Amino acid sequence: MLAMDYRGPRRVRIEHKPMPVIQHPRDAVVRVTRSCICGSDLHLYHGMVPDTRVGMTFGHEFCGVVEEVGPDVQNLKRGDRVLVPFNIACGQCHFCKQGLFGNCHESNAQATAVGGIFGYSHTAGGYDGGQAEYVRVPYADFGPTLIPDWMDPDDAVLLTDVVPTGYQAAEMGGIQKGDTVVVFGAGPVGLMAARCAWLFGAGRVIVIDHVEYRLEFARTYCPAEVYDFREIGDPVVFLKKITEIGADVCIDAVGADASGNAWHTLFGKKLKFEAGNATPLAWAINSVKKGGVVSIVGVYGPTGNMIPIGNVVNKGVTIRANQASVKRLLPRLIDHVQAGRIDPKGLITHRVPLEDVAEAYHLFSSKLDGCIKPVLIP
Numbered sequence: 001m002l003a004m005d006y007r008g009p010r011r012v013r014i015e016h017k018p019m020p021v022i023q024h025p026r027d028a029v030v031r032v033t034r035s036c037i038c039g040s041d042l043h044l045y046h047g048m049v050p051d052t053r054v055g056m057t058f059g060h061e062f063c064g065v066v067e068e069v070g071p072d073v074q075n076l077k078r079g080d081r082v083l084v085p086f087n088i089a090c091g092q093c094h095f096c097k098q099g100l101f102g103n104c105h106e107s108n109a110q111a112t113a114v115g116g117i118f119g120y121s122h123t124a125g126g127y128d129g130g131q132a133e134y135v136r137v138p139y140a141d142f143g144p145t146l147i148p149d150w151m152d153p154d155d156a157v158l159l160t161d162v163v164p165t166g167y168q169a170a171e172m173g174g175i176q177k178g179d180t181v182v183v184f185g186a187g188p189v190g191l192m193a194a195r196c197a198w199l200f201g202a203g204r205v206i207v208i209d210h211v212e213y214r215l216e217f218a219r220t221y222c223p224a225e226v227y228d229f230r231e232i233g234d235p236v237v238f239l240k241k242i243t244e245i246g247a248d249v250c251i252d253a254v255g256a257d258a259s260g261n262a263w264h265t266l267f268g269k270k271l272k273f274e275a276g277n278a279t280p281l282a283w284a285i286n287s288v289k290k291g292g293v294v295s296i297v298g299v300y301g302p303t304g305n306m307i308p309i310g311n312v313v314n315k316g317v318t319i320r321a322n323q324a325s326v327k328r329l330l331p332r333l334i335d336h337v338q339a340g341r342i343d344p345k346g347l348i349t350h351r352v353p354l355e356d357v358a359e360a361y362h363l364f365s366s367k368l369d370g371c372i373k374p375v376l377i378p
């Protein structure tokens, strides 16, 4: 079968690989029909996730058709259309029982923080992902969810990550009616978080980025008030001014190096890695109001030293963060899509044959050609 193949930082290609097989009674094999590239894949692509091995297939946002099931998978059969949450979760461990499906204890042998994730390095379990014609799905009696007949696969594939992540970003913010919410990052995740902020009752939604076409998109898609951080001086001072007491909720939908430059340069200068104020997370902490909430869905490496922890303590800021718990959120998100309150496929700008995976990574990483969300079609 054809599959994406990681060769090293910023080098991916298409390759012939062996077909996946059932390895455990709870496995399924899924024929992939849609597979997205995510901002999280860019962390792998940029070489910043530990233990990302050459030869791995990335891809944690995919949907498809069940090809084969193991003997313990009673709820699925060959031919079923399924969307597969990016978290690999057993559904039975201490953490899964609490609905923390992103922190499953069984699906990742290291099990120190994150649970298993498809195509996300050996730090996240070493599973091959779905940027391929076929993929092995462990714990298939728990994770995969039937795609309703009425649902477009372009909507379904975004329910595997972007929609639940954006929604959970807003949920973790504990948004109250009328709140001012600031979202850092106008990538797919930030755009979805801003859109979902309204569902929780926000009164004002502000999006900050520096990619012009993404800000333009946010203006109508979310819809949001938008600012280019290169044009507003110090974003913390600016946000204090326009919100008077600070934002009620700030959402970090950037993370480390999501754009390939957030950590390395700002205003064309090298960032100093000291207790500085120039990362989106520091901006969020410094511009939220006293007693406010900072919700982090941006993905970080194991350490980060740019957090103004003194302000967290002195302002009484609540920080909430996690990988999205996709399976927990799916029932209500499917309702929102059906009712037209969320438009997932509205984010897709590029439909690319799987064979052109290298070009798709380049477009998405470099923010070229108006790219917001690319979907690979095997």
Ligand code: NAD
Pocket: 038, 039, 040, 041, 042, 043, 161, 162, 165, 184, 185, 186, 187, 188, 189, 190, 208, 209, 210, 211, 214, 229, 253, 254, 255, 256, 258, 259, 261, 262, 278, 279, 280, 296, 297, 298, 299, 300, 322, 323, 324
């Ligand atoms: P993306 O790379 O498309 O978007 C990131 C955006 O942040 C870009 O538009 C970039 O220009 C912008 N940006 C860079 N520096 C900034 C700054 N200083 N201030 C404001 N904006 C800035 O990525 P995405 O797919 O939207 O994902 C966003 C983040 O969410 C990534 O870190 C990704 O790993 C993470 N993520 C987390 C989860 C989860 O479950 N927690 C799931 C999916 C993605």
Ligand code: ZN
Pocket: 038, 039, 040, 041, 060, 061, 086, 161, 162
């Ligand atoms: Zn993703």
